[in-house]
Amino acid sequence: MEILKQYWLDFFGEMRDEENWWKRKQKLWESRDGKIVQMKGKGRIYEKYVFRNEEKYQYHLHLRFLIKQKDRFHLEEQIIPYELLIVNGKVKEHKEVKRRSMPDGGKLSFEIEAGTGERFTYNRLQAVQYAERWWNSYNPAYRKFEVDCTNFVSQCLRAGGAPMRGAPVRSRGWWYSGDSWSYSWAVAHSLRWYLSGSTVGLTGTEVERPEELDPGDVICYDFSGDGRWDHNTIVVSKDYYGMPLVNAHTDNSRHRYWSYEDSTAYTPDIQYKFFRIG
Template identity: 65%
Template sequence: METIKEEWLRFFEGDRDGHSWWSRKKALWRERNAEIVRIMGCGQEYREFRYDGKRFVRYLLHLSFVIKQKEHFHMEELVIPYEFRLKNGQVTDHREVPKPPQSEKKLDMLLRGEEDAGDYRFSYDRLAAVQYAERWWNSYNPAYRKFDVDCTNYVSQCMRAGGAPMHGQPVRDRGWWYSGDNWSYSWAVAHSLRWYLSGSTKGLQGREVENAEELIPGDVICYDFQGDGRWDHNTIVVAKDAYGMPLVNAHTDNSRNRYWSYEDSAAWTPEISYKFFRIGAD
């Protein structure tokens, strides 16, 4: 759709205030001694309605960034839902589509596994987890439910593809599991998975490390964007940049090979907190 193409080009060219996620993305890679050498993009309309003489359009903006760091090149991809209003041929109110809140009946429970959990270890196939993350980064496996806020569901699927064992079924506030039309809170809710990984000693296990550079592909990063103790987002590490720092895949705003810190995210704030988890026994 030509209107969408023209609009997203204006959106980038019109960024003059230095505060948007696009400005932060450019600054982020400059700080990493890297350069965005090519940008490709397209928009795909997925919803339209008319009201009171106005036309409202929602579209998915699919961006690809070719990044050069030293002699290393990689491509980052990002899909963001946007919307705008069209009246008399003029575009107004262009913005990112707000994210729906993620709900949980017992969100404040700190899920730390079962009381009778033993010192169980499992073999984690990191390659299989990363291959799954690459296969489904911008689509949805029909074997699982798709959530409006899908980041944790996606990361859980990746870990399951890597052989992480499930346990706790059918009690939703115990363990980590998915079965048919039911699942644990820790499978699909960012806050719950963060606390589950901090304490589980049975089934899926994670070991917290201090720094992002200690992570390797297949590991998980948790994000508290506001720094208020409510964990909002999870990603899976799929690669490392030229300096050995993680690049991650994620759902909700579907993204591939994104720099781990999310400083270019619209959700980022200076108060952001992170947790870094090595998955498995290694």
């Protein structure tokens, strides 16, 4: 579509006055001695509605950024869902598609069972390999959620050998079984607190700085700083200075800089929690 192509040429050409995520991404890498040396984008329309003089499209924008940091290169990828409304041949509305904040009606509470001293060996390589394999697709062995970030991270942890416990009580433990799962498996807020409190099976040790994390570890995000945790990612690599690069679902991302300063959900009040797994 020529009209959409021109929109994005304007957007990435910085012809718009407003601050946008593209400008924030550029500033982010400039502050880290890096530069986006190449960018490619491709749109895929998955729904189209036409009524008289109106056309509405929903599409996924797949972006690839080749980033150079000192003498090191890495490829970052991101999938962003958009909705486009055209009236009488002109763009009337163009916006990112927002998801609900949480599955399961936003339930937050759960219980942590008393520990028995059980331990497990966490295979970080297998967790990262899973995160790389499924970052932009969905394992049919699990349900896909509209807000899928925590479900994805839980699958990665499970692939790394994390043991499940607490079934069939959804407010207890961390588990997935057929058509049911714990809140901590699929709800960002619940997984954040589960990692803080669990002393048996899947456990997390909170650290103060992101550079203390290794591939296979988890970062939790409270975008508004209001105490309600919104998002989770898994560390898959490090940048030139040893800072985490992460994979995530919902807005599917690969090798994204951990801070999410280029996200449309980012606010100056953002809070993070950093968990070493195992």
